[in-house]
Amino acid sequence: MSGILNYLTFTLTSTNEYSDIPDHFTNCFTRIDMSSQFEPRDPDFKSRVMQSFSEQSVMQTINASLVTVEPGHVEIELPYRRELTQQDGFIHAGISSTIMDSACGYAAFTLMPPEARVLTIEFKINLLAPAAGDHFRAIGKVRKSGRSLFVAEADLYAMSDETEKLVATMAGTLMAVNPQKPE
Amino acid sequence: MSGILNYLTFTLTSTNEYSDIPDHFTNCFTRIDMSSQFEPRDPDFKSRVMQSFSEQSVMQTINASLVTVEPGHVEIELPYRRELTQQDGFIHAGISSTIMDSACGYAAFTLMPPEARVLTIEFKINLLAPAAGDHFRAIGKVRKSGRSLFVAEADLYAMSDETEKLVATMAGTLMAVNPQKPE
Amino acid sequence: MSGILNYLTFTLTSTNEYSDIPDHFTNCFTRIDMSSQFEPRDPDFKSRVMQSFSEQSVMQTINASLVTVEPGHVEIELPYRRELTQQDGFIHAGISSTIMDSACGYAAFTLMPPEARVLTIEFKINLLAPAAGDHFRAIGKVRKSGRSLFVAEADLYAMSDETEKLVATMAGTLMAVNPQKPE
Amino acid sequence: MSGILNYLTFTLTSTNEYSDIPDHFTNCFTRIDMSSQFEPRDPDFKSRVMQSFSEQSVMQTINASLVTVEPGHVEIELPYRRELTQQDGFIHAGISSTIMDSACGYAAFTLMPPEARVLTIEFKINLLAPAAGDHFRAIGKVRKSGRSLFVAEADLYAMSDETEKLVATMAGTLMAVNPQKPE
Known part of the structure; x- marks a missing residue:
């Protein structure tokens, strides 16, 4: 079986x-997938994520919105706009990275202590298909939750009326930074 | 839907x-995981994978064995040996990469046409925990199967008597090379 | 020797x-760097790159400009704008990725035949320091030029009046796609 | 300027x-390359690197040797051996990763304080050409030296009597771990 x-x-x-x-x-x-096993250290993690997301000016610029915030799991949506495309009319890989990185970062952030800030250390993206669709959803999930280091993955789906297609995957490392003693 | x-x-x-x-x-x-949705182009994919694996001399050198071969899904096991460790007695990340890369490569190879050879283009590994355990299992799965390019992911588990722990993840790109017209 | x-x-x-x-x-x-060793296959590579860049709508949206186009070497500049920032007021890693990916992609594109289109297969970015500065320069260079696959790297510098700082590095794989027979 | x-x-x-x-x-x-700008925090960095390298059992197993240790810069050599190959007789990408990861790790280690241990967080490798040659040299260099995080890159050259060819590149993140308070 x-x-x-x-x-x-x-x-x-x-x-x-x-x-x-x-x-x-x-x-x-x-x-x-083990995201549901994660215990947030801060019961107020949702409002903390929403507050931080609202401070990412780039999210308003590209019109992205936060649609799911669970422990170790965050989803961000982006409607298609011609202003965000590369030369063939698909969403530019950097814009796909923008919402996938934020999905990974905030997935990690849900598990950080209240005083921490989140920093991306690195990420890698594989582009599986052209980012063509009406809107896009980045699903970020924590795979490892450490004291200061977190590993998260994101999948990006392109959606149209009838279809949903996996168009990119990301794996990245995030860091919890204590504002009192930054790296 | x-x-x-x-x-x-x-x-x-x-x-x-x-x-x-x-x-x-x-x-x-x-x-x-959606690997079981993949239709192999070659019904003899299992014997083709086993034959190629037996030609990877490094697998005998490190004593790795092929334990599962399904369409888009391959598992490789490695027993712990002191000869494969880094300075702290854990399996070296490069050795972890060796079995994870082969798990990804052969997962892709199961879906390639009979005449193709498989080539790794790139991979990235995240190390989540020290590779400490009695033996290790790399589980490779295809996420995208294209005409010549494949994207696969692998998870590496360290296993001891009672426990099983995710210690590393990989995402890589593989290429089907036609020996008549190589890249 | x-x-x-x-x-x-x-x-x-x-x-x-x-x-x-x-x-x-x-x-x-x-x-x-050995990019100057590259021989472009198309003597008109500069105008081809400029034309394609002008079709990347996202570049106008973020106000990026193409400043250098040499064989295997492309540079793109971006002025700082609050609209492109993450929660701490630094340029979002996805926006950094946007210009670095295009710098890598067009560096590869300079070496492709006239009929080819360029596609990003994957990239990885390491973030070395916060992207703080007046403007930013992504320097993309080809490290391997193949028949259909290219590997390029980019460095991102943050610049202010007196200083210049390396803030991110990228390594990526690009593909030359023949519109007559796409991957 | x-x-x-x-x-x-x-x-x-x-x-x-x-x-x-x-x-x-x-x-x-x-x-x-700017590695020569790095000031080692420990004047005894060379003997510390050599000691740790001698404790990496895998290096003896594959017959790799440490050939250069400078601040932020380490080189490791590996002779070709059939026992380390994949199915086409080339050095397996995981073995290439083994010496490149150690080259990156020890390049970072040269800049760490005396009490620190070094840990690889992640790396990504691009394979530019088959690893065919008489011997191989991994050249690892630090690009960013932080308080606890380091970013290093490695190039792998395949060498024969008359030729030298770049066959792989790596970018990775390393961490200085204080044994008293590990991550």
Whole structure:
């Protein structure tokens, strides 16, 4: 049975529906997205993320909006605009990076202590298909939450009326910076 | 309806096991691995991967073995050996890269036509925790399958008696090279 | 004799100006960028780059300009604007990526045949310091020129009245796409 | 005047040998590596690097040797051996990564305080050509030296009797870890 169904089964188990799944079977689950396991250190993480996002002037300039904020998981949407395109009329990879980096950064930020600031150390983006669509959604998720370093990944989907397509992926490193003693 | 949900529906329907899953639940599925959707172009992909793996001399040198070969999905295991460590006794990041790169490369290779050779264009690795454990498993999965370019990701787990820990992630680009007209 | 020294010798010989440079000095040269060795396949590469750049609407939106176009080497400048910043008032890493990616892409484009289009496959950016300054210059250079694949690197400098600081580096893969037979 | 030209001027001035170099020539210098500007915090950095390198068991396993250790600059050599190859007889990208990662890591380590340990956070490698040759040299250089974070780059050259070829490039992030308070 596939890992995908395992995940399904496990999830269902936790909802008290399929309690007889053997243990050796659930071991496969560790490749599941684990964002839901994260405990935010600051109960006010949502308002902290929203406040910081509102201070990213570039988000208003490109008309991006924050649509999901959960522990270790943030989603940002961007409508298509001709003003953001490269020479073929697709969204420029740098603009895709802009919302994916912020999705990763704020996903990490949800897990940081209240006094911390978030800084991107590095990221890498793979472009899988032209960024063509009516709007775009960057889904950022934390994969590792450390004391000061965080690793997050983002997927970018291009959406039109009927379709949804994965067009880019990102993996990046974020840092929690204490304003009292910056790196 | 989104492509992801279409896929989910298909998977669920085709197994006939969980037909009564409520809609709000399927929203969780957006992180599901989709490798099983890939159709190999060569029905003999498994023997082709096994043959090529057996020709990677470095795999015997480090004692790595191929443990799973599915369409767009390959797993490689490596036992811990002191001879492969860096200065703190952990597996060297380059050795972790060796099995992760081969896991990505062969995951892509499962989807290539019979005459193709596989070439790594680039990869990036994030190290999440020291590679300490009894043995290690690199799980490589294709995220995009193109005509000549493939994007794959790998996770590396360190395993001991009771525990399993994600210690590294990789994203890379692979190329199908036709020996008659190489890049 | 090494390829690097061959190159140096060639360069020096071909200028006939510095034939008596002592050995200890030529050692400095081993890190010299070698883009000037590239022969453009299209003598009209400059106008082709300028035309394509003018079609990148995002460049006008962020007010970036093309300042240097040489074989395998392109520079793009961006003035600081509050509208392009993240939460601390620095230029957002995605905007830095926008001009660095275009600098890499057009550096590769200078070496492509006239009919080709350029596509970014992937890039990675390391952020070395906050992008604070009056204006910014992305310097993109080709490191490998292949038949269809190119590898380029970019450095981003933040400049103020008296100072110039390296704030980010990028390495990326670009592809020459023939519109008649796209990847 | 730009920081780069300041640096150049300083270098040239400090040697008092080439005060009359024409402007068009000094333009070549803008790509010069600046590692020699780094001041090691520990005068014993060389023996510290050599000690740590000797503790990387994998280096003996693959027969790599440390050939240059300067502030912010380390070179590692590896002879070709069939035991380290992938399926086409070239050195496996993971083995190339092994010496490039160590070259980056030790380049950063030369600049760390005496009590620090060095940890790789992430790296990305671009493969420019097959790693074919008699031996290989990884040249690692620091591009940014911070309080705890370092960014370094490495180039990998494949060498044979008469030729030397750039076959791979790496950019990575390293961390100075204080054993008393690890990340």
